[in-house]
Amino acid sequence: MRTLLFLMALLMLGCSATPTSSLYQKLGGAQGVDAIVYELIVNIARDERVIDRFKGVDIERFRTGLVNYICSVSGGGCEYTGESMQVVHAGHQYTDTEFNAIVDNLIKAMDRRNVPTRTQNSLLARLAPDYQNVVYQ
Amino acid sequence: MRRILSMALLALLTAQAFADTQRSRLLATGAVTTVEGNAGGGIVPMAVIAGYGAREEVGGTAFISRVKVPDYDLVSAGGAWGWRNRLEVSLADQRLEHPTLSAALGVTDQTIRQSVAGIKLRLAGDILYTAYPQVSLGLNYKKNHDFLIPSAAGALRDSDTEAYVAASKVYLGGFFGYNLLLNGVARYTRANQTGLVGFGGDRNDKREWLGEASAGVFYNRHWLIGAEYRQKPDNLSFASEDDWHTAFIAWFPNKTIAVTAAYVDLGEVATLADQDGWYLSVQGSF
Numbered sequence: 013m014r015t016l017l018f019l020m021a022l023l024m025l026g027c028s029a030t031p032t033s034s035l036y037q038k039l040g041g042a043q044g045v046d047a048i049v050y051e052l053i054v055n056i057a058r059d060e061r062v063i064d065r066f067k068g069v070d071i072e073r074f075r076t077g078l079v080n081y082i083c084s085v086s087g088g089g090c091e092y093t094g095e096s097m098q099v100v101h102a103g104h105q106y107t108d109t110e111f112n113a114i115v116d117n118l119i120k121a122m123d124r125r126n127v128p129t130r131t132q133n134s135l136l137a138r139l140a141p142d143y144q145n146v147v148y149q
Numbered sequence: 150m151r152r153i154l155s156m157a158l159l160a161l162l163t164a165q166a167f168a169d170t171q172r173s174r175l176l177a178t179g180a181v182t183t184v185e186g187n188a189g190g191g192i193v194p195m196a197v198i199a200g201y202g203a204r205e206e207v208g209g210t211a212f213i214s215r216v217k218v219p220d221y222d223l224v225s226a227g228g229a230w231g232w233r234n235r236l237e238v239s240l241a242d243q244r245l246e247h248p249t250l251s252a253a254l255g256v257t258d259q260t261i262r263q264s265v266a267g268i269k270l271r272l273a274g275d276i277l278y279t280a281y282p283q284v285s286l287g288l289n290y291k292k293n294h295d296f297l298i299p300s301a302a303g304a305l306r307d308s309d310t311e312a313y314v315a316a317s318k319v320y321l322g323g324f325f326g327y328n329l330l331l332n333g334v335a336r337y338t339r340a341n342q343t344g345l346v347g348f349g350g351d352r353n354d355k356r357e358w359l360g361e362a363s364a365g366v367f368y369n370r371h372w373l374i375g376a377e378y379r380q381k382p383d384n385l386s387f388a389s390e391d392d393w394h395t396a397f398i399a400w401f402p403n404k405t406i407a408v409t410a411a412y413v414d415l416g417e418v419a420t421l422a423d424q425d426g427w428y429l430s431v432q433g434s435f
């Protein structure tokens with residue numbers, strides 16, 4: 013009996029000692045987010061709906077900007093230092109089709125990295141409000 | 150044979166890959182098709198526009214559905230076309246077999262046919278991307294082609310137009326991390342059993358507002374599990390009309406096909422009690 017109590021106490025300690033993991037950690041931390049963004053860029057490069065929009069864009073800058081942004085919205089502790097989503101995308105009249113294409117490419121990137129459904133949903137939930145700031149701005 | 154098969158498969162896959170970049174809304178956002186031809190669930194429409202066209206694209210669907218309960222057998226088939234995620238135009242043709250009712254009434258004719266022509270306009274919002282729900286306004290014109298039994302039951306018209314407002318939203322991660330779909334509809338109608346038993350009646354001939362709702366949870370992008378409720382009027386003294394319920398599972402393997410199976414409970418239909426059974430529907434999107 014006493015061993016059981018001891019074991020239970022140990023288990024409870026173990027629980028309280030584990031910090032509730034952030035979305036950033038669920039995405040696989042720095043390495044995971046890097047890989048997702050890499051796959052996303054590969055998908056964008058293959059997608060005729062959006063590829064023309066990235067002609068002449070500094071892809072390395074885009075990559076680090078996006079990694080930073082995802083890190084900041086997923087509680088990874090990074091501070092995104094770029095311009096707001098509205099300012100970055102303003103003046104381009106990005107379409108609803110293009111927005112869906114980017115989201116689709118992100119989902120495929122996360123699928124490819126075996127990100128679980130609920131983790132995917134959680135990131136998409138944090139990016140969905142950007143629609144207002146990106147489409148037809 | 151195997152070569153033909155693999156070539157056909159390749160052609161299908163290529164066609165699908167091509168089609169996927171022409172119709173950009175995300176998987177399942179075109180929903181399935183109600184027995185009345187509107188994009189939505191099995192019996193309750195949603196605010197979404199049929200097909201997968203985004204705001205700069207077009208798309209469409211074709212469907213066939215069957216509802217089988219002890220004394221009735223309904224087959225509905227049709228299609229819908231969606232324009233720029235703004236406007237939906239739909240057509241459905243329904244054939245209801247009612248052998249038990251015919252025997253009871255001593256008539257030989259066992260079929261009622263009805264056609265439904267619908268339009269739906271998206272007024273505001275996006276089911277995924279806005280904080281508020283997507284809201285649409287729809288109109289269905291219905292024409293009952295076999296009015297003999299409906300008129301004997303006390304129905305006053307063989308055709309009518311009804312209106313509905315639908316509000317739908319997917320809450321990303323809204324149900325313990327899974328995506329949650331909530332949908333509510335207010336319908337202004339006087340259709341008896343959705344019009345299969347005509348429109349208006351001896352007890353009431355005015356249109357009234359009725360409530361409908363559906364809810365579902367996406368287990369992942371491909372599987373949606375949920376339930377629907379549809380309130381019904383009571384226009385005929387010949388028989389009381391019960392509200393409808395379904396519990397469904399829908400499968401979206403890709404943007405080309407969707408399959409829905411459901412348990413349906415229609416309650417008492419035209420004096421025949423306990424009409425619960427199954428529903429099966431296949432939808433193709435293009």
Ligand code: HEM
Nearest residue numbers: 062065066069077078081094100106110111114139142146
């Ligand atoms: C959820 C949707 C989106 C998010 C979260 C997002 C996020 C970002 C971020 C973080 C940057 C980097 C900004 C920087 O630090 O320099 C960026 C740049 C960019 N985005 Fe988006 N974006 C989205 C949708 C789109 C869409 C739909 C398009 C159009 C196809 C698009 C095209 C671009 C382009 C071309 C750049 C590079 C701008 C430049 O450096 O000149 N984005 N985006």
